[in-house]
Amino acid sequence: MSFLHIVVLTVHLLTVGVGVCLPLSVILLSRKAFKIQQQGHRAAIWEFCRGLLKQSIIALCFGTLLGFILAGVIWSTEYHQRCHLVMTKIKWAGIEWVFTFVVLIWAHRTWPKNVVSGKSIAGRCVLLLIASLNLLYHFPILFMVIDSIPAGTVQKLSESGDELSRTAFREIASRPELLSRWFHASMALFAVVMAYVAVACIRKANQYEDGADRDSAISICRWASRNVLLLLFGQIAFGIWTVIAMDRVRLGNLMGGRMPPTLLFGLSMILLFVQLQQWTGLTGERVHRLKLVQAVATFITMFVCMVAASVLS
Numbered sequence: 001m002s003f004l005h006i007v008v009l010t011v012h013l014l015t016v017g018v019g020v021c022l023p024l025s026v027i028l029l030s031r032k033a034f035k036i037q038q039q040g041h042r043a044a045i046w047e048f049c050r051g052l053l054k055q056s057i058i059a060l061c062f063g064t065l066l067g068f069i070l071a072g073v074i075w076s077t078e079y080h081q082r083c084h085l086v087m088t089k090i091k092w093a094g095i096e097w098v099f100t101f102v103v104l105i106w107a108h109r110t111w112p113k114n115v116v117s118g119k120s121i122a123g124r125c126v127l128l129l130i131a132s133l134n135l136l137y138h139f140p141i142l143f144m145v146i147d148s149i150p151a152g153t154v155q156k157l158s159e160s161g162d163e164l165s166r167t168a169f170r171e172i173a174s175r176p177e178l179l180s181r182w183f184h185a186s187m188a189l190f191a192v193v194m195a196y197v198a199v200a201c202i203r204k205a206n207q208y209e210d211g212a213d214r215d216s217a218i219s220i221c222r223w224a225s226r227n228v229l230l231l232l233f234g235q236i237a238f239g240i241w242t243v244i245a246m247d248r249v250r251l252g253n254l255m256g257g258r259m260p261p262t263l264l265f266g267l268s269m270i271l272l273f274v275q276l277q278q279w280t281g282l283t284g285e286r287v288h289r290l291k292l293v294q295a296v297a298t299f300i301t302m303f304v305c306m307v308a309a310s311v312l313s
Contacts, residue, residue: 044216050113060104084163190231221282
């Protein structure tokens, strides 16, 4: 069951990360497009943004489906009780998901075919920002709180038929252990998106021999690679905070108490430093497709190791 849990959770996080964070990359690329003077390059980036919005919608739907499958994998009587303690918040989370989905559909369908003025696109970017941050904040925090409710509180509230109060929810959500995990996870998902953008760009570049479409795709690929590199450095900082704030039992399991999570955690640390070297090499003038594929493969392997270490600890 742990193996299935790890596989479904990993694919769920990767797809949801693309679905939720891809609009953020669209916002950044829109800003980048306005800074470029060459009209052909601006138009190519603009059209690429529209394609990313469509991919975001598909990834969000697929990731949500995997989320329901994941719930079936980990479902138990205890988990059922825990979910009932925050049922109102789960319902509101569903409404927020619908809001985000509607915003993405609207943004994709109304995205201008040609580059327009900054004022006319600002409203779309603000809504995309709200929609992305809405899910990026509420869903991870919600499910981390569900897992972190003390067993005594679960039993007491289940017997009385009450839900977890707002004060108690915020108290649990504001713990350093959960906040550090949320920041760490958010940066990891954004790094996933930047790696996805880099791959999408190199695929687009290979469709052209030369011209603005190829040049703009290579430019975005280098830009995405630089962002992955910066986010990996951020992962180190927030990873240290996560380890410091971690529950002592889980920390002991990662640091030798249990061999599988310890080995996986150690392997992920080695792969992290390999990643720093790989993505640094991709920020240069020339982008090698094989090196990009190797960097992405290493990134996914590191991601799987991190998820598996977290589940098994």
